[in-house]
Amino acid sequence: MDGKTEQSAATNRPLRRDAELNRRRIIDAGREVFAVRGLQATLNDVAHHAGLGVGTVYRRFPDKQALAEAVFVDELDDLAAMARRALDDRDAFAALAGFLRNALARAADNRGLRELMRLGEFGEGGIARARLGITAHCARLMERARAQGTLRDDVTEADLAPIVAMVDAVMALPEERSSAQWHRYLEIVLDGLRARPPRAS
Amino acid sequence: MDGKTEQSAATNRPLRRDAELNRRRIIDAGREVFAVRGLQATLNDVAHHAGLGVGTVYRRFPDKQALAEAVFVDELDDLAAMARRALDDRDAFAALAGFLRNALARAADNRGLRELMRLGEFGEGGIARARLGITAHCARLMERARAQGTLRDDVTEADLAPIVAMVDAVMALPEERSSAQWHRYLEIVLDGLRARPPRAS
DNA sequence: CAGAAGCGGATATGGTGCATCCGGTACGTG
DNA sequence: CACGTACCGGATGCACCATATCCGCTTCTG
Numbered sequence: 001m002d003g004k005t006e007q008s009a010a011t012n013r014p015l016r017r018d019a020e021l022n023r024r025r026i027i028d029a030g031r032e033v034f035a036v037r038g039l040q041a042t043l044n045d046v047a048h049h050a051g052l053g054v055g056t057v058y059r060r061f062p063d064k065q066a067l068a069e070a071v072f073v074d075e076l077d078d079l080a081a082m083a084r085r086a087l088d089d090r091d092a093f094a095a096l097a098g099f100l101r102n103a104l105a106r107a108a109d110n111r112g113l114r115e116l117m118r119l120g121e122f123g124e125g126g127i128a129r130a131r132l133g134i135t136a137h138c139a140r141l142m143e144r145a146r147a148q149g150t151l152r153d154d155v156t157e158a159d160l161a162p163i164v165a166m167v168d169a170v171m172a173l174p175e176e177r178s179s180a181q182w183h184r185y186l187e188i189v190l191d192g193l194r195a196r197p198p199r200a201s
Numbered sequence: 202m203d204g205k206t207e208q209s210a211a212t213n214r215p216l217r218r219d220a221e222l223n224r225r226r227i228i229d230a231g232r233e234v235f236a237v238r239g240l241q242a243t244l245n246d247v248a249h250h251a252g253l254g255v256g257t258v259y260r261r262f263p264d265k266q267a268l269a270e271a272v273f274v275d276e277l278d279d280l281a282a283m284a285r286r287a288l289d290d291r292d293a294f295a296a297l298a299g300f301l302r303n304a305l306a307r308a309a310d311n312r313g314l315r316e317l318m319r320l321g322e323f324g325e326g327g328i329a330r331a332r333l334g335i336t337a338h339c340a341r342l343m344e345r346a347r348a349q350g351t352l353r354d355d356v357t358e359a360d361l362a363p364i365v366a367m368v369d370a371v372m373a374l375p376e377e378r379s380s381a382q383w384h385r386y387l388e389i390v391l392d393g394l395r396a397r398p399p400r401a402s
Numbered sequence: 403c404a405g406a407a408g409c410g411g412a413t414a415t416g417g418t419g420c421a422t423c424c425g426g427t428a429c430g431t432g
Numbered sequence: 433c434a435c436g437t438a439c440c441g442g443a444t445g446c447a448c449c450a451t452a453t454c455c456g457c458t459t460c461t462g
Binding site for chain 1: 359360362363366367368369370371373374376378379382386388389390392393394
Binding site: 223255 | 406407408409410411412
């Protein structure tokens with residue numbers, strides 16, 4: 001998007017055609033590798049997976065963080081926009097629940113993205129910005145849902161991290177069966193956060 | 202207890218008095234270090250924390266696994282016994298819930314123990330045995346609770362790992378506040394697993 | 403007091419990730 | 433087509449880390 005974190009911000013000359021192509025290849029490879037191996041994957045891994053030399057990768061992205069930024073900002077901005085749109089919904093709780101379902105569904109098959117959601121650090125680039133946006137929107141949603149009497153009133157923004165962490169933990173389980181069951185557990189937790197409504201069953 | 206995993210099983214001569222004392226020191230240090238730093242702590246760490254040389258530790262325990270065994274078998278056997286006792290309870294669901302509350306409370310301030318509960322591997326020593334016992338007892342409890350109509354009938358033994366993983370994830374959160382909230386989340390999850398009873402509230 | 407048992411911790415070993423450097427390749431402009 | 437330049441490759445050096453050993457010295461015990 002901005003190229004701020006790649007290379008030196010000064011050299012803004014357009015890349016040679018083949019170089020640009022390789023840049024794309026690197027980002028694509030990064031997306032795939034980070035998705036399955038997580039952020040601890042090596043830039044060497046990425047290079048190899050892209051069918052390129054290590055040097056090529058390091059020339060374009062000074063370190064792993066820069067590449068991760070290029071790979072994940074779009075995705076995270078997307079989630080942030082999603083959270084933003086959720087604010088338009090009348091029913092704040094439903095909107096929050098919907099957002100969590102969608103966001104976590106994206107994270108489900110992307111280990112790197114999950115790690116990014118958890119890690120509080122990770123620089124101050126677009127990723128941190130997007131994360132802040134997401135949590136801010138969610139905080140507003142929770143506030144409203146509380147006001148609307150659909151969210152338990154002892155549930156606050158501080159509960160967001162635990163919720164995500166829990167579902168993430170299920171997704172990270174080694175057993176195939178278990179990790180596919182995250183939907184169930186998300187629903188259980190959401191149910192637990194819901195203010196006890198007049199229940200009929 | 203058995204000394205099976207320490208040293209060579211052959212040399213079963215009693216230790217010199219000071220050596221035995223140091224062995225205790227090592228185990229105690231191991232307990233403390235593993236509790237706060239987790240199983241990834243180094244035997245060097247443990248030695249240093251015990252105020253002993255590295256060699257002393259390696260002489261007594263060939264590797265980290267052996268020490269971890271010595272440190273944690275008792276604890277795990279204890280949990281297994283606890284699970285066993287839970288089987289005596291009339292109300293299977295309540296017994297299961299109680300066991301989980303107690304067991305997880307012990308794990309809360311012991312990172313090493315938590316890792317041990319998660320890791321499916323970890324040899325075939327007393328630890329694996331205790332783990333198997335625990336899960337077996339829990340499986341029986343769940344089976345009964347299902348039969349008693351207090352546990353949702355789509356909940357099986359396979360849900361045990363996810364439950365533990367979720368609570369563990371909350372306990373592992375960096376924020377002080379969040380990690381202290383694991384009780385709440387355990388209750389939420391337990392509530393979600395409970396078969397919908399005729400609720401009066 | 404002799405000699406066996408135990409101790410300490412500097413150090414060798416092997417493994418891992420990161421990042422560079424430079425001889426060679428491919429582009430694209432004149 | 434030819435030449436300069438941007439770019440590529442990946443072997444290689446570096447730094448760090450946990451593990452495990454070895455052997456001169458100390459402490460115990462009979």
